[in-house]
Amino acid sequence: MSERPRLTVLSGPSGVGKSTVVAHMRKEHPEVWLSVSATTRKPRPGERHGVHYFFVTDEEMDKLIANGELLEWAEFAGNRYGTPRAAVLERLEKGEPVLLEIDLQGARQVRESMPEAQLVFLAPPSWEELVRRLTGRGTEPPEVIERRLAAAKVELAAEPEFDETLVNTSVKDVARELLALMDVV
Ligand SMILES: Nc1nc2c(ncn2[C@@H]2O[C@H](COP(=O)(O)OP(=O)(O)O)[C@@H](O)[C@H]2O)c(=O)[nH]1
Numbered sequence: 001m002s003e004r005p006r007l008t009v010l011s012g013p014s015g016v017g018k019s020t021v022v023a024h025m026r027k028e029h030p031e032v033w034l035s036v037s038a039t040t041r042k043p044r045p046g047e048r049h050g051v052h053y054f055f056v057t058d059e060e061m062d063k064l065i066a067n068g069e070l071l072e073w074a075e076f077a078g079n080r081y082g083t084p085r086a087a088v089l090e091r092l093e094k095g096e097p098v099l100l101e102i103d104l105q106g107a108r109q110v111r112e113s114m115p116e117a118q119l120v121f122l123a124p125p126s127w128e129e130l131v132r133r134l135t136g137r138g139t140e141p142p143e144v145i146e147r148r149l150a151a152a153k154v155e156l157a158a159e160p161e162f163d164e165t166l167v168n169t170s171v172k173d174v175a176r177e178l179l180a181l182m183d184v185v
């Protein structure tokens with residue numbers, strides 16, 4: 001019997017393919033609700049406010065934090081990111097499957113505040129492939145890539161803290177595995 005849908009957290013190093021996997025999955029299963037985070041990072045070309053992120057100023061982020069509007073938040077590679085609390089709780093109350101794509105520090109906070117959450121780690125097939133993907137994406141200058149690779153070492157070491165690990169060799173396979181973990185298929 002399928003249990004009540006619960007919160008699923010997807011984490012993994014920058015460049016491993018989290019956004020690609022989630023986009024692929026949601027194309028076929030738009031009923032999976034993905035939380036849109038607030039961030040102080042500047043938009044990349046093609047990223048839209050309210051779709052990929054809510055792009056906010058430092059002052060706006062300060063307010064969100066001070067007012068307790070974020071379920072969790074973290075600083076990652078020089079920018080702050082946080083999950084708006086109200087929207088997540090609303091979806092969970094409706095019984096909809098909810099997915100958060102957040103970093104390791106955020107995943108740890110969710111584990112504390114919502115112990116029933118399922119934590120899924122997306123791992124690269126190898127370190128070399130992770131470097132290739134992050135560099136190949138071409139969205140960050142070399143010094144930002146260096147910061148993200150330093151963070152990636154910490155994140156990879158934390159993999160045993162997660163309930164499940166999926167290795168992103170094939171986007172299609174991983175998307176299917178994630179759907180199964182979320183009880184969607
Ligand atoms: N804690 C936390 N991390 C987030 C949130 N939104 C995004 N992130 C994470 O922040 C990191 C950087 O995200 P981003 O700048 O979009 O780069 P990308 O994941 O490499 O495309 C990634 O690990 C994201 O999963 C959030 O709301 N909270």
Ligand SMILES: Nc1ncnc2c1ncn2[C@@H]1O[C@H](COP(=O)(O)OP(=O)(O)O)[C@@H](O)[C@H]1O
Pocket residue numbers: 012013014015016017018019020021133134136137168169170171
């Ligand atoms: N399974 C895969 N095989 C090869 N390349 C991939 C795979 N998954 C993602 N990529 C590529 O790796 C790069 C980083 O993916 P992205 O989804 O932006 O990662 P993240 O959201 O984890 O930072 C992108 O150029 C993407 O097209």
